Amino acid sequence: MTRQLADDIGNPGCSVTSLFANDGVAGMNPSPLDLLEPGALMGGPLMRSLAVQIERAERLPLGTRLGPFRVIGELGKGGMGIVYRAERDDGAFSQQVAIKCVQRTDDVRRETLFLRERQILAELRHPHIARLLDGGRHESGQLWFAMECIEGERIDVHAFRQQLSVRSRIELLLQVMDAVSFAHQRLLIHRDIKPANVLVDSDGSVKLLDFGIASLIDDDAREHAYSPAWASPEQVRHEEIGPPSDQYQLGRLLGAVLACSSSSTNPDSAASATLTDAGSHRPAYDPKDAQRWCDVGSKQRQRELLAILMRACAEQADARYGSVVEFAQDLQRWMDRRPVHAYKGGLRYALQCAVRRQPLTAISASLAIVVLIGTVAAFSWRLAQERDLARLAAERAEREAATATAINQFLNEDLLQRANPYQEARRDLTVREALEQASLTVDERFADQPAVAASLHWTLANSLLGVGDAARAESQIEQALALDQAAAIFDSEQRLELRIDHAAIQSEQTRFDAALSLLEDVQSEAKRVFGHDSPSDLRASFGIAQVLLNANRPEAFLNANQDLLKRLEDSPLALSAMHISSLTADADIAARLGRFERADASIARALSLSQSLPPRQQHLYLSALQVSALLSRQRGDFVQAVALQRQVSALRELRFGRQHPVTLQANNELASILQDAKQYEEAERLFREVLGVRDQSLGLGNTLTRNSLNNLGLVLSLQGKLDEAGLHYRRALEAERTLLGDDALDVLILAHNFAGLLRAQGKLDEAIAMARDTVARAERTLSADRAEPALFRVGLAHSLLKRGDRAAALEQYGFAHRRLSRVYGDDNPKVKRIEEMRAEALKTP
Template sequence: MARQLTGRYAAAKRIALAAMDVATDERDALIAGHVVGDDELEREVRWMLEAIERTHTATLPFAPVAAAPDLSGHQAQATAPRNYRILRVLGEGGMGMVYLAERCDEGFSQQVALKFLHAAAEGSPILHERFSQERRLLARLEHPGIARLLDGGVMDSGRPFLAMEYVQGQRIDEWCDARAMPLNERIALFLKVCDAVEFAHRNLVIHRDIKPANILVTADGTPKLLDFGIARIIEEGGQVLATATAAHALTLAYASPEQIEQQPLTTAADVYSLGVVLYQLVAGRRPYQHLVTPHLLSNAIVGGQVTAPSRSLRELPAEENQPRRRIPADIDAIVLKALRRQVSERYASVAEFAQDLRYYLARRPVKARRGRQWYRLRRFAQRNRWPLTAAGMVLLAVLAGLTASLLALVQTRAAQRLAEQRQHDLERMVDFQQSMLQSVDIDAMGHAMIRGERALVLARLGDPAGQAIDRAQLDQAFAGIAASGPARDALDTYVVSHALARLDKDFADAPLLAADMRQSLARVLLTIGSYGHAAEELRRVVQVRRRRLPAGDAALLSARIDLGEALYRGGQPDQAAQIYDSTLPAAGALPLTDPLHVAALSGRARVLAAQGQLKQALERQEALYARLAPQLPATDERVLRLRRDRVETLTQLGQRDRARAELEQLVPLYRQTFGINDPETLATTLTLATLLYSQDNEYERSLALAQDVAQIRQRRLGADHPATLQARALAASNEVRLALDPTTMAQVHERLDAIIQGYRRVLGPDNPHTLDAMNDMVRLLSKQDRYDEAIAMERAILAGRSRTLGPDHFSTLYARGSLASLLCENGQYAEASTQGEQVLAALRRQLGEDHPMTLATYDLVGRIDAGAGRWAQARDAHAKALEGRARTLGDTDAHTIESASRLYVTLLKLRDTEAARRVLDTYLQPVIAMKPDTLNAGMRSVREEALAAVGK
């Protein structure tokens, strides 16, 4: 009997596999020809085919799970966590079971959806990680269109659970079909789903499994997005990298081509899935629904040949399409754009997808069909149907008596159209010229000019008799020329100023038009760095518009904002503040997302920071960002600049942890928006690398980022461009920190010396960048025990800082502190103590007790006192440094552990074993217990210092 059943199963399997690759209308004949009247065999074959077809909409991979126990009685109650009482099963997925449960807590009762892993899945680390990921993602998503996470954790048995908002509703497609909803109402409902997905994207979360089964509509018509079980956070570069936890977890019928091909994902994957859902809502079926095997379906999706929804609807049998709906061409175009095979050809974001649907509902031209003139005219007519009809009736009524007037009107309109066309052409020409001049890289142009001039001078000075030219003297002469100066002067004098001189003559009869062109040229001056000239021209624009335009006119407001920016960049923050204050009333009357509103408020905050009012500037920046973030995409240029301003303010306030957290999000957004080669992207990346180096001792990652920026800048600007040297210098700073063996130190010494010489040639010996690079050389010389050379170079750095910045400037004090540290390491404690106390007094006065630099100087003074044998004074200084660093940075910060190690040694010298034991237990033992292979280079060094302090 068993042999007979096995043979029947094998036969049924062969027939089902053969039927998988034939068209649906040919399948019945194929099955009938194989089963030859065997009803049992035919039922087995059709059961297998039905199981295969269900894989279209099932979440992959399928994992065998144990049968769910009956959870309606005491057994179910015993498995429920905390104060939950399970009522009934709601559903089952590839990862777990979902139950309707009631939460009873101190008289409070609430129905929730309680989710557990399958019993058979509890042993899978992959599914455990996906379950934990779902909880983390839901915890950061608070939106009316997303089912909320209410509770979660682990039961006493170790089994994880999630308690989510219970959504009582229908799948979105079934909800629409049950109410026979018209097309526009379906789209309006779908737009609410788009809002929820866009909110998730703004919070850097990609859902990756959007389908009707994960969108439930409540009785009041509110759609709720469910099941973030395979969602992922957007990583650096705007992508979700493939992981073991979800490499194949997808719903095939709604998956994008890149999901099937297991490529790195972006938000475009959700755009594609939303496109499939919209296709199903408007056409009543999915794309490729006629394909019945996973193999054929996957090939079709990757191939990208999608039938338009309207054509798919027409191909349905008449009984399945009653009443027959009509799908407009606009909807076809929108859906097909969302389902493009190439990511770059789809909508750039869900917000752009939704905007096109809103344009359709408003009867405006949609982006998916942009460029078709007759189509745009037709949409205009549809939007204005009744006004145009009324106008036509009036024209017909008076046509006989107003023929002459009508002809005159036609001529007037033709003249008006011609004038409008010419105005449009003029605006395009001005915009092109402005953007062309603004895109000129002044620094690159200036360096090219200087190199050319230097080569020309060398050629002219060459002596036929073979006498050598003093190249060092020539290099020194050219080093005194600011690279951007010649290029800026040439553009300003021979291009912009020449055009400005023509305005007064050629546009004397059109002062407002002249003002428009003057403002455009002033923006070019702003871009190339001619701030004083730009401010002068913008004042003239303001005067003209103030005489001829209302006080709140947008053009007048725009000119004032540009003027404020020119004064701010030109180093006149007080005057800039007055100008910005004059813009605030008019800007406040505009919508929040209006570019002028944002520019006025963010510009005023930048000026506050320039005036030293950092806390007030930060308050304004955070308040403006909190209002803008929900209304604009994260990649909007205004939002990005505001966040960059906030990073600079946080850094100046010493809140570097917050600044770094902000930059970690900004760098991938800049790369996504502007590209990796854009100057703003490179500057933002280098700022992050600087914080990683100076704040968190993450030298390896900082080195990698700095080297990437240096390579790109060197290709574009050359090796000696100041921007290239800046990135090369930061890379060298990290290499100095990481260099351990003599060979590596010698290689780093050679590279760093080349950078210093480059700075001296290009910027001069006293330039801050030159002196910063010399600081790194001092550190390297110290690591090589070449203290006499290091001290001599540090004295030169201190002299240069004092000459250019004065004795009390922060950078001068830093140089003096470095000198004190070197003198201490070389055993010159008397001078080291004098220098250290001088620095400490100045920093306490200027920056306060809790500034990182002040606390570092307390630690320096403690080291000097310890070296001189003044253990009591060393104890007090190290204790002050440890208390401040623990309070502001935390107990496990590298700087905190550094101070703790030194205080521990000092307390042992003073035989204060009880106090030493407290320091050991609180600070040193936790870091000693860390695994070295999990730490970065900076923390490994700190751990080694802690081990040395306790004698291990």
């Protein structure tokens, strides 16, 4: 779904829904977090305003009001201050919180920074992090902040009392690591991870306390900043602190959680002591402590787990894991009985792991090896053939080098030269025109080099597809296929890749059945030649999912993509761009269908896999963050959605420039969210900017340009600028009908929006006629799991009601209600809104 759909459910006049995003897969916003270097917040001024020694703290009497809360008891005290239990006392709703009060201050600058950084920490939303809920200044001058009140017990005590298995203990720790990794993505570190700051609630869920609080203090109060028994070496040495410090403490926490008695995990009694001598810091981790662990299995298993812990707790930060995510992945590998990276066991160790994991398979493999050894002599004659293969490989390398030279010459003399204003009469030659003209010279220039010609036709096909010219792209790829068929230019794997790209071009031309048929043939051949779940097989499956997505078949896409994701997890392409893209698309479509649990799981996995990618693949991380913005938008949290999307736009502009297609897509998405948030002026400005660039560079024949026309028309109509909106709608609708036909979904959405505009202009007969035609075509062409026909009927009902035909309007409301209930369920807000509109219509005279 690629364009805005006027949402007559939200507002009978002309409003907008977040049900449909603008340009497809969505990434993240420029929040204050991005203005901080890694760890900068941890050394910031918040706790310079908050931290105070216990001796100087002023106790508050019971009943004291702090904002909306009333103190009802004292929970405890520590190096950070006194902690009170308080309950909400403003009558809004019932809530208990933990409140920390700190020393009063008259420093206006510090209080301003306190308020700013309190907001940053309040936005740290994660299921395993106790949230900062509120804060302020008491009339006595003391600053206070309210935290989520967690009823639970320390993680090490919980593991001991419940006699948890080693797997259950590590799964608890993985929840903590997920929370810490989430914060590291936002450039926040904890600095004081220890059992006392990790509680397990009654549901068995972990909560990490005091995030960002323990490290925000002045140098003269450093003894309150960390617990010496848990501090990293760099903390004790007063060196720069970063994510590796949290990783060190997570390693120490792993050792504590694995202990088979609670007494061995309680060094917190020394938590307030001061260590001024870095040399007095205890060793990273004493391997003898592993003797006090619960049963983790064999000695080998214990050595592996100890190797993981020792790497996380290495004395030097650069000797630890690259990130908390890598630490967690190694623990997961240990639980799955796969080789762990921290244990350097070589090939023998890898074989041992394979035997442990699948003993029957290992026995079979051993028998196969015996058979293989017995037949080696019979195949020694193949050595001569290997020499021939080496000679052929050398010849192939020579041909490829010649091909590369020829292609480079073509790029310089035929393609790039056409963009030189001193060589061409036209100075405004577009990329598409340059590609078209260059493609005409390929066969003539390389008539005696079919391999070069075929490679160039293939490259030009993908380039032309990228600029929206699918027809010429198909012509180029068909020429590449013909040359390969005549001269067997490509190897088997390349030939399959070529056909997959051909299917993508067919899909772009809406020839979905042909594309699916071609990909199924490719998949069958890939399995026959390379085996099930080979890279070629998986790429064909990925192509099938993408065709289903382009064909607006979301249920079929989700089913196909779910199967693909399961296969990718255990394949050589796990963690690849294809894997992350599939997860991001899965979250995107699941969110659009209201399946937020699946969407949340997919996007969390995508963010986890993409956060450590190199800069050249940062776009995958940004795409995942953009879907996070979509999820916030779908839930109606427009403030969060706008904030996330602003960051995506800023980062893409920084890397690609203002007019690059990916920046335009990000700004288009930002404008859509601003429109949902009723910030129409900024949304209109961005829509105009995006339309101007696309209209000039891509032309009206490109879908993105027509989407921009539709989006600008909608935001103009929402502001009452109906005449100009009508011009944009009409221009887009005429082009769409010519290019796509009357029944295409994009045409139906545009016709629905246009009908709403006609209604707003008082042209009710025209509006009703167009709406009826749109509903009829949608019901005939769209599947039963689509919501659009119901939304189109709501628009028709509004027009009928405005003309005074109440009975007909009630009938349309009824049809819409039944369909949306079937698609979304009775509790969906849109379903309930239709019920309200129908009730209001019944009251209409």
